[in-house]
Amino acid sequence: MTKQSERVAGKVVLITGAASGMGESHARMLVAHGAQVVITDVADDQGQKLADELGSDCAHFLHLDVTDYADWQRAVQASVERFGKLDVLVNNAGIFTAGSVEDATLTDWERTIAIDLNGVFYGMKAALPELKKNSTASIINISSIAGVTGFKNRAAYSAAKWAVQGLTKTSALDLGKYNIRVNSVHPGSVETPLTAHLERGLGQVPLGRAAQVEEISSFIVYLASDESTFATGGSFVLDGGETAGNNLRDDQ
Numbered sequence: 001m002t003k004q005s006e007r008v009a010g011k012v013v014l015i016t017g018a019a020s021g022m023g024e025s026h027a028r029m030l031v032a033h034g035a036q037v038v039i040t041d042v043a044d045d046q047g048q049k050l051a052d053e054l055g056s057d058c059a060h061f062l063h064l065d066v067t068d069y070a071d072w073q074r075a076v077q078a079s080v081e082r083f084g085k086l087d088v089l090v091n092n093a094g095i096f097t098a099g100s101v102e103d104a105t106l107t108d109w110e111r112t113i114a115i116d117l118n119g120v121f122y123g124m125k126a127a128l129p130e131l132k133k134n135s136t137a138s139i140i141n142i143s144s145i146a147g148v149t150g151f152k153n154r155a156a157y158s159a160a161k162w163a164v165q166g167l168t169k170t171s172a173l174d175l176g177k178y179n180i181r182v183n184s185v186h187p188g189s190v191e192t193p194l195t196a197h198l199e200r201g202l203g204q205v206p207l208g209r210a211a212q213v214e215e216i217s218s219f220i221v222y223l224a225s226d227e228s229t230f231a232t233g234g235s236f237v238l239d240g241g242e243t244a245g246n247n248l249r250d251d252q
Contacts, residue, residue: 007225009034012083014075016066016123017093019046021192022142025213026090026220031058033221038079038086040064041093066093066119072126079130086130088224091120091164092142096157109156116160121167124182132178139175139182140223141168145239148186161186165235172233181232183223187216188239203248206241 013030017023019041027037031054039054039061041047051061060082064075079086094116097108120141131137146154147161168184175182189202189210202208216238222228223236237243 003034004032005034007033007221007227008088011035011087011224012038012079012085013088013090013224014038014040014079014086014123014127015090015092016040016064016119018090019043019050022187022190022213022216023090023092024050025217026092027054027059029214029217029221030224031055033225035088035224036060036083038062038075038082040075066091066123067114069122069126072122076126076130085133086127086137087134088138088140089123089127089131090140090142090220090224091123093119094142094144094160096146096154098153099155100153101155104155112156113160116157117163117167120164124167124171128175128180131180135179136226136229137178137180138224138228139168139171139180140220141182141184143168143184143186143235145186145188145237145243147184148235148237149243168235169233176232181223181228183228183231183234183236185216185219185223186235186237186239187211188237188242190216204242204246205239206244206247209240211238211240 013035015023018027018039027039030037036058039047039051047061051059062075062078065071097112141164143164144161146158147165151158165184168182172182191210
């Protein structure tokens with residue numbers, strides 16, 4: 001793959017949920033800027049196809065169920081065996097389920113928390129011994145604007161995404177002594193396969209559109225790079241202004 005820059009040259013990055021959507025975009029852009037990436041997902045065929053396309057010198061696919069801590073341990077070990085180290089963890093895998101406290105099913109609640117929250121904690125815990133070996137390292141947790149404001153009819157999803165923000169901030173305090181940066185990224189509406197079926201108005205977004213995945217990936221490159229060595233504990237909102245205020249209200 002043609003390199004655009006060396007911004008993350010020498011970095012080894014493990015990305016979850018990387019076979020499609022935002023994760024795929026993150027993998028492509030990180031490789032384009034010099035990184036080696038470990039693509040992990042439960043979608044084996046898609047993940048392997050992406051790794052093959054990016055090339056064996058800079059990409060490797062591993063099956064990973066983020067709800068299984070033993071699977072996480074194997075993935076981290078395999079990443080180090082393949083590329084020699086691990087510098088960056090991008091906890092991108094996630095699902096969303098509908099339902100309020102009144103009508104969400106227990107199954108949906110438990111599955112959403114298992115993937116969107118427990119999977120993040122497991123990944124951080126499993127990766128930490130390897131990340132500590134570096135002079136600097138970065139953990140990037142993908143949350144959502146549902147993790148900075150209330151989201152109607154998304155009880156499990158919003159609870160998990162708020163919890164990811166909390167886990168990020170407390171871990172930034174805990175891991176700073178190891179020079180490990182921990183930040184959360186909170187995208188708003190993004191054009192991905194996960195959201196393709198949604199019927200949503202964009203009037204609440206001041207920029208009047210959804211983001212393209214590359215607009216999120218550009219920020220992931222920044223957080224993975226040594227350009228961000230003083231950025232930790234941050235909650236970075238990329239939402240076209242959606243959470244800035246009530247864009248639908250006009251009192252004039």
